[in-house]
Amino acid sequence: MNETIALLQKHRSIRSFKSLPIPEEHILAAVASGQMASSSSNIQSYCLIRITDPRKRQTLVELTGGQPKVAESGAFFVVCGDTRRHRLMCEKHEKKYDAKLEAFLLALVDATLFAQNLVLAFESLGYGICFIGGLRNNLPESGSLLEIPTGVYPFYGLCVGSPDHEPPLRPRLPLEAVYFEDRYPPDDVVLGRLEAYNGAIREFEGDRGEGRSSWIQRMAEKFSRPQRTDIAAYYRSQGADLG
Ligand SMILES: Cc1cc2nc3c(=O)[nH]c(=O)nc-3n(C[C@H](O)[C@H](O)[C@H](O)COP(=O)(O)O)c2cc1C
Incomplete structure (x- = not known):
């Protein structure tokens, strides 16, 4: 249809990178593009930390659950919600910062819109x-490694670099499973639309998927077990009011 849509539709995560640096001008252009994402009331509640210290990157390999790409990619970043600037502005005007869950959600939404625009800029390059x-997995340790102060919430990392493999595109749910008109469909219709996806994922996984349970079963398993149960406590300790 056009180049932008073609770029969007060829996204796949890259997990193996050539050891090539990323020119600073590409990084700055991508960050500036990320910044042009919409932002709720223009609060711009995010920041990006690039990790260049090789020792810190190696520590983060472990802290992220043993992901070597965190050290091997051309660049590694941490995407954060940032309410610290707002806190400082309140202080400057002698007001108590008293934002609630809404401010945390806005930071998460703002940071994620920023991050996806950043990613698209990198992918376009x-x-x-x-x-x-x-x-x-280890927010308190990662947070102190990066000296993240009160009011800043690390959400996720981001590896960027020159791809060293060409993975196939991972199929998504059928469009009618995510795009509705006028109303949310009944549960049996929702479930029916998911069934076809088991087959698509099985085909995508090929030999790698042999013996694995269906995608629906895997989701049921995933969401029937609490995960990362300590993150609310961490974000609260960073000053978030989660209600
Ligand atoms: C917020 C977020 C966190 C993710 N975390 C990881 C991760 O820690 N390690 C990893 O290898 N992939 C991670 N992924 C990549 C997803 O597994 C991937 O996007 C998804 O399976 C769809 O595949 P695709 O991006 O290749 O199309 C993450 C993706 C998102 C959006």
């Missing part, structure tokens, strides 16, 4: 990316 949710 020919780089590959992989978000690193594994950062939330």
Whole structure:
């Protein structure tokens, strides 16, 4: 349809990178593009930390659950919600910062819109990316490694670099499973639309998927077990009011 849509539709996460640096001008252009994402009331409640110290990157490999790409990619970043600036502005005007869950959600939404625009800019320059949710495995340790102060919430990491493999595109749910008109469909319709996806994922996984349970079963298993149960306590300790 056009180049932008073609770029969006060829996204796949890259997990193996050539050891090539990323020119500073590409990084700055991508960050500036990320910044042009919409932001609720223009509060711009995010920041990005680039990790260049090789020892810190190596520590983060462990803290993210043993992901070597965190050290091997051309660049590694941590995407954070940032309410610290707002706190400082309140202080400057002798007001108590008293924002609630809404401010935390706005930071998460703002940071994520920023991050996705950042990623698209990198991908448009020919780089590959992989978000690193594994950062939330050990938030207190990662937070202190990066000296993250009160009011700043590290959400996830991001590897960027020159792809060293060409993974196939991972199929998504059928469009009618995510796009509705006028009303949310009944549960049996929702479930029916998911069934076909088991087959698509099985085909995508090929030999790698042999013996694995279906995608629906895996989701049921995933969401029937609490995960990362300590993150609310961490974000509260960073000053978030989660209600
Ligand atoms: C917030 C977020 C966190 C993620 N965390 C990880 C991660 O820690 N390690 C990893 O290898 N992939 C991670 N991924 C990549 C997803 O597994 C991937 O996007 C998803 O399986 C879809 O595949 P695709 O991006 O190749 O299309 C993450 C993606 C997102 C959006």
